[in-house]
Amino acid sequence: MNVKLRPEKYLKYLYLPNLFGTQRTKEILSVNPTIVPQRAEAEEVCVHVFDYDADTIVEKELDKVDEAFPFKTSKRVSWINIDGLRKADIDLISEYFGIHPLLIEDILSVSQRPKMDEVEGVMLCLLNMLYYNEAKQTVEVEQISIVLGDQFVISFQEDASRDVFNPLRERLRLPTSKARGRSADYLCYAMLDMIVDSYFLVMDKLGDRIELLEEEVVRRSNKRSLARINQLRKELIVLKRNIAPVRDLIGNIVRSESDLLDDRTTKYFKDVHDHIIQAFDLIENYRDVMMSLQDLYMSNVNLRLNEVMKVMTIVTCLLAPATVIGGIFGMNFDIIPYAHHEWGFYFAVGGMFIVPLVMLYIFKRRGWF
Known part of the structure; x- marks a missing residue:
């Protein structure tokens, strides 16, 4: 019988920080707002455009950012999604669509705290999309900037290989979709709603791990159980850091009197606000469970x-x-x-x-x- 050995699986434990998970701690806590980080330029930029109204829709993949300029005057709602961030491209499209330099600075920032800001008739919603890595059993973060203007929405993403907007794209392709007859602020709501809903998927994954860990601690707790408790507590820190500010972000949109927001859309943002509050409460419950598990481990x-x-x-x-x-x-x-x-x-x-x-x-x- 041939047995394939994987020495790299075990060699990583020769390095003590890997054994105790201290490298993950460094990744989570290494945030210093006084230092301006340098963002690496994307090797490839993908531009995907949805230009639609209740009767027609135009979907295009563009090679260059400046090819999206004509959609500003299309008199339809335009969603321009840019995957991969380059400063030159962002400056170019921001200048044409009237995005203030302060907002450009936020878009190019690294590890920015989620927030909402409006400058000169353009609203920026900056937050993070969360994914659960099954292989590493960690929560991964991707920053996304959503710019809402007059009849257009521009979204800037870091990773072109994944996002949470595929259901929204499918809805826009349907002729009978209600989203096709709405304004740009409704598109912004739909994007925020899908990001918030994706948080619950990540929390479900962590909830399953917490449930299994609780059974392990009750039956046969050992040093590995304590290591898993510490690892899960770190992932909950990542969740709380990225979800808690979104509550304020959505709340500011609900309280905003911006001309970009229709009164009919406010009730939808209130629904998202309810969801994010529920997500935050769930994180607090998870945190309480983890503290109880640690106490239970020490008691055992x-x-x-x-x-x-x-x-x-x-x-x-x-x-x-x-x-x-x-x-x-x-x-x-x-x-x-x-x-x-x-x-x-x-x-x-x-x-x-x-x-x-x-x-x-x-x-x-x-x-x-």
Whole structure:
């Protein structure tokens, strides 16, 4: 039988930070707002355009950013999705669509806190899409910037290989879709709603892991269980850091009096706000469960230690009579009762067995073990 060995699977444990997961901690906590990070330029930029109204829709894949300029005057709702960020491309399209330089700076930022901002008739919603990596069992983050203007929405994504908007694209392709007859602010709502809904999918994955971990801790907790608890707590930190600010983002949109937002669309944003509050509450529940699991693990460790100490104490007590009897008959005196008796040895050995048996019976009757 041929067995394929994978040494890389085990070599990573030779590096101690990998063993204890400290590298993940560094990734989560290494955020310094006073340092301006340098974003790497994307090797490839993909531009996907949906230009639609209630009767017609135009869907195009563009090679260059400037090919999307004519859609600004199409008199239909235009969704321009740009995958891959390059400063030159963002500056070019921002200048044509009237996006303020302050908003451009936020779009190009790295590890930006989710927020909503409106400058000179253009609204920016900056937040993160979350994905669950089954292989690494970690939560991955991708920043997305949604720019809402007059009859257009421009979305900037970092990764061209994945997003959560495929159901929205399918809806727009349907002639009977209600989204086709709505304005650009409804498209912005639909995008935010799908991002928030994707948070629940990630939390469901973590919830399943928490449930399995709880069973493991109750049945057979060990050091690996503690390591898994710490790992899950780190992933919950990632969730809370990215979901909590979105609550304020949606709340600011609901309270906004911007001309870009139709009064009829406000109720939809309120629904998203309810969902994000529910997601935040669920994270807090997960956090409470993880704290309870850690306390349960420590209780199990202390309980096992107490059981060991109890057994060793009982053994010590049972050996004490034999030690006393042996010590008495081993004293260096000329006259010791039964020391020279023909049955003296058997009396001593019998006492060494009988007294511990009586003690064992008394311990059992008292329920000490």
